[in-house]
Amino acid sequence: MGFAENGVWNTGWYDTKASGGRFLRTTTQFRNWITPDGSAGPSGAAGFAAEEGRYHLYVSLACPWAHRTLIFRALKGLERFLPVSTVNWIMRERGWTFDPAPGVVADPHGAATMFDIYVRADPHYSGRVTVPVLWDKQTNSIVNNESAEIIRMFNSAFDGKGARSGDYYPAAQRTEIDALNARIYDRVNNGVYKAGFATSQDAYEEAVFPLFETLDWLEDRLSTQAFLCGDRVTEADWRLFTTLLRFDPVYVSHFKCNLRRIVDYPNLWDYTRALYQTPGIAETVNFQHIKGHYFQSHDMINPTAVVPAGPLLDFARPSERQVVLA
Numbered sequence: 001m002g003f004a005e006n007g008v009w010n011t012g013w014y015d016t017k018a019s020g021g022r023f024l025r026t027t028t029q030f031r032n033w034i035t036p037d038g039s040a041g042p043s044g045a046a047g048f049a050a051e052e053g054r055y056h057l058y059v060s061l062a063c064p065w066a067h068r069t070l071i072f073r074a075l076k077g078l079e080r081f082l083p084v085s086t087v088n089w090i091m092r093e094r095g096w097t098f099d100p101a102p103g104v105v106a107d108p109h110g111a112a113t114m115f116d117i118y119v120r121a122d123p124h125y126s127g128r129v130t131v132p133v134l135w136d137k138q139t140n141s142i143v144n145n146e147s148a149e150i151i152r153m154f155n156s157a158f159d160g161k162g163a164r165s166g167d168y169y170p171a172a173q174r175t176e177i178d179a180l181n182a183r184i185y186d187r188v189n190n191g192v193y194k195a196g197f198a199t200s201q202d203a204y205e206e207a208v209f210p211l212f213e214t215l216d217w218l219e220d221r222l223s224t225q226a227f228l229c230g231d232r233v234t235e236a237d238w239r240l241f242t243t244l245l246r247f248d249p250v251y252v253s254h255f256k257c258n259l260r261r262i263v264d265y266p267n268l269w270d271y272t273r274a275l276y277q278t279p280g281i282a283e284t285v286n287f288q289h290i291k292g293h294y295f296q297s298h299d300m301i302n303p304t305a306v307v308p309a310g311p312l313l314d315f316a317r318p319s320e321r322q323v324v325l326a
């Protein structure tokens, strides 16, 4: 774990002292958008047109935020537009590295760490060195490092260039998707991190109870409809999925999110399997990287770095839900 300060790497765990033991996520800094014609997107600068051979995606297979981008790349058939490099699952003193190991795909330009990529984009970069990163080979810069925005652009930017059809953020459902995303981000996607990285009892309880209230609410919603916005899968489902997938294998024990498991919720468990079984999605899932990352990187939570063998989960067991893609 570490961060960059004016282009220099510093090691250190998240500082929760000033916030009463609370984990506060910092805002990502590269916020440009790839658009069909290179015009500016909702934030950042213009100049990033949807083109083949220009962009590169850096991910961790362990990370739920980066996982979203791999899912949209698969759903939209963007493989030829977006080659991928995959970091090693262990994130310790040097942050994310490309140290060779099964499933690691090196940086084509020979970077040893993700820090190298950030300072290549900005030699004076200060901030966290996170994945995912969407890289522009033409300008040698980072287009965007915010997963919520990267999946939005993947949803439509390459549509005129041969992307697979499908709109996971349809105009008619945007208000509903935005509202679901906001609630689920704060209490579930980031809620598990707030519980797991809390260093005080109050901070932990402030996160863990709203997390389970929200899972209960989602279970109820999914008892009357197949997906969060009805019978079709939308962006809101994929954003929830990457957290649900990691919940029982990691968050229940490692992050102490243990009031219930996903397998205890009949609808959430069925829903998670339906999304997992969607064509192209299981190939984006690597439980060795997922479990290895959390249990072997966070030494203040799990100092022995021993990875638990279980739980035994059958994500391939058929689901009752019929996946209707956008």
Ligand SMILES: N[C@@H](CCC(=O)N[C@@H](CS)C(=O)NCC(=O)O)C(=O)O
Binding pocket: 001, 002, 028, 060, 062, 063, 064, 065, 066, 128, 129, 130, 131, 132, 145, 146, 147, 148
């Ligand atoms: N807001 C970012 C968050 C990404 C993020 O926090 N990624 C984690 C991995 S799961 C990371 O790289 N953490 C490294 C760090 O915080 O130093 C996004 O959604 O893209």
